[in-house]
Every structure is written in structure tokens, then in C-alpha cells.
Amino acid sequence: MTPTARPTALLLDGGSDDDPTLALVHHAIDETLTAGSWDVDDWCLRRETIAWCAGCFGCWVKTPGMCVHTDAGREVAARVARSDLLVYLTPVTFGGYSSELKKALDHLIPILLPDLKKTGSDTRHPQRYEHVHDLLAVGTVPAGEADSAEARTFRRLVERNAMNLRPSHWAAGVVEGGADDREVRLAVGALLGQIGVASPHTVMPVSLAVTP
């Protein structure tokens, strides 16, 4: 993060129109970050036409660092590269991200280099940019399923993403459907606190599960 500039948070909202809990989460994060002098780049993906990644690897070997296709998918790498905090918002979908969020995340490939490099016990792609961003992922699950198999898979997925994107700080949590505004704000406060973003809310409600 550049010390002289206002930090930028990119909110990637992969929710649908009928997920009121995710809408509350979105609102609470937006409001907290804005109050904390962040610039919020708010991207509602369901209103955006982003073609599925074609798997052509043109972004590595034809136009390095840039998707060869010219729809909004090309913007993903640009907006991520310029952000200090990435926020994923999604209904937990079989333990993963919704197709709306994933259609954007598949376009993260250009922010990586094609090279394979041994890092610890695994091989990974080096980052194309030196700039490091933090990562926060919040998913919604049906009421009573904060500790379901899907919720556990979701946390492991975010952890794998963190291993590859190498954020300075990251956090993942799920919020149960039906949580009210107060519970959601507390949950969001706890998660943002984990990645070092100050929030007036620090108590974790029972409907929240946070990793790590």
C-alpha cells in the first residue's frame, strides 16, 4: 500500500438479486471501508458481461499481462493490480464461489507469470506485480450451516487462493442466512479486524465462523 495514497478496496460481489444476507454484508463492508478513508471500487458482477475464460493463455504468451478478449473480463486484472484489498462476496456454492464471482476470478491469470517456481513444497506461479494486496472472502450459507462441509471447503479454498496470491493478510468467514444487520456488522468487523482494518465492531456473533 502506498503510504501517501488512499488505499483502494476492490469489492467483487458474486451474489444474486435474492440474497439479502449478502447484500447486508456488502453494505457493511462498503460502509466500514468508506468510513475508514478507503476508496471502494464496488463491482457488482451479476450486472456485468464477462465471458468465461477461454483457456487460451493469450494473456501469458500473446499480450502478456492482459486478456486478449476485450470485454469486462480484461478489467479484472487491471482493477486487481491497482487494489490494496480484494474482497470476495459470494453465496457459498458447493463449498466454492458462485459462477458469478468465479467468472471474474478466472481472469486473475494475467496477474500471474506463466513460470512454474518451487515455493515451499509446492510449485506455484510467481506474481506479475510486486504490489501485494490483502484478501477477504465472505460467503453466505443457509441458517445453521456455518460448520457444514461446504463452509469448511470454502475456508480451505480461500486458504489455497491465499497460498497462490500471497496476500500480506487474509481472512475468510461465512455468515448464515437470516443474520440481521447488527450480526452482520459484528461479523464484518471481526473479519476486517483480522486483516488489520480498523472497525468499531470487534465481537464475533454466533452465526459467524472465521478462519484462520
Place this chain on the structure above:
Amino acid sequence: MRRPDSALLLIGSPKPGSSSSASLGTYLQERLAARGIATETVVLAKALKTDEGTQALLGASAAADLVVLSFPLYVDSLPAHVVRAFELIAESRAEDAPDAQVLGALEQPRFVAICQCGFPEVEHNRVALEICANFARTAGFDWAGGLAMGAGGLIGDRPLRERGGLLRSVTRALDLSATELADGRPVPAEAVRLMSRTAFPAFAYRFVANRGWRAELKKRGAVTPLDARPYA
């Protein structure tokens, strides 16, 4: 569990033509067909482009006794269009689901997934296969197991039989799986183990792959370097 009469292969690569996912899935499908099972293939990226294709996908996945998904790992998970297919299939099956009493008397169709990634280690595929297992349970399939392969670049989008000894453990894994699946049993542990064996030392795979990207850049006549930073 009863022997399946029909098997549906879902190809999860976004590439329109040949792909490593298609090679793996087709090999397994051919082995199932050789055992008298009626087979059908749907390329998800193509099917989901039209309403007709989507309806055909939903119809085929409702009719098959065994569904096999073969896909590449994308950002630690499944490609977006495969997630979309999961969402649609789960929704469709929930609408058509028989009531609990009838369901108890029915045998559920089975679901198998094959995931391959470009890294030499198979561990990268673990979460994606968990997602497949969660999907299977939610959508009313019996999870019959997942096969994870590292170093998917070794397939090179070509039919497995053309790759010879380099992928012998992979073809053995698929042969074993076909035998068990055709008899109504899940993917055996030995097949999972064989599939995960890297046929090429990891350091050599990385070396060859890294040279390959540079050669490809040159071949395509790119004017910017491989490590360009257009958004810095």
C-alpha cells in the same frame, strides 16, 4: 450397487477442440463403452451457450446412471462455466426430485470427477474435488470418487493412447476405474494412487514448461516481454 447402463461425460475444458480434460474423459468413456455401457458426451462450454444446449445437458444429466466430469483446475477450483453447470443441474434435479419415500427406494445415479492441473503436484486439485463431492451430495448423486492428476501439460491436449509410456500410470488408473465403475463400484484407491503419480520429475517438468512458455511467446510474435506489467 447396480451396474450402470449409461454414462455421460461432461467435458469441463473451455477449449472448443481438443484438450487434456477431453483426452482423460474420453479415454475413460471408451473403456466404459467397451464394457457395453451406452455413452454420451457433452462439452459444457458449448452446451451452455444456448438454451437448447442447456436443456440437452439437463436432460442428459437426469437420464444417465453415471456422470463423469473431466475438468482443468482454474484458480484452485473449477472453471466458472462448470460451476454454472453445477448450479443449473442442482436446481433442475431439486425441482424434479421425487419425495423422500420414493427416493429411499431409488438408487441414485453416480458422479465421478477427474481434475488435472498444470502444476506437478496433485495436492492443488484437492479442494476442487471436495467441491465436486459437495455438489454430488447436494444434487442427489452418489459420489463415486475423484481422480486428481498433476503435470497435466504432459497430455498436451492429445489422445492418451498417443502419449505412450509417459502416461502409463494414468491410463492404468483409468482402466482400473472403468472396470470398477462398470461393475457398479466406486473409483478404487489404487486408481487414485496411480493417477497421482508424476511420470516426470517435478524439476524437469518445471524446466520444460518454463522453456515452453518462452518458445510460445516467440512463436506467436508477441512484442511485449513475458513479464510485462501493463497495469503497474
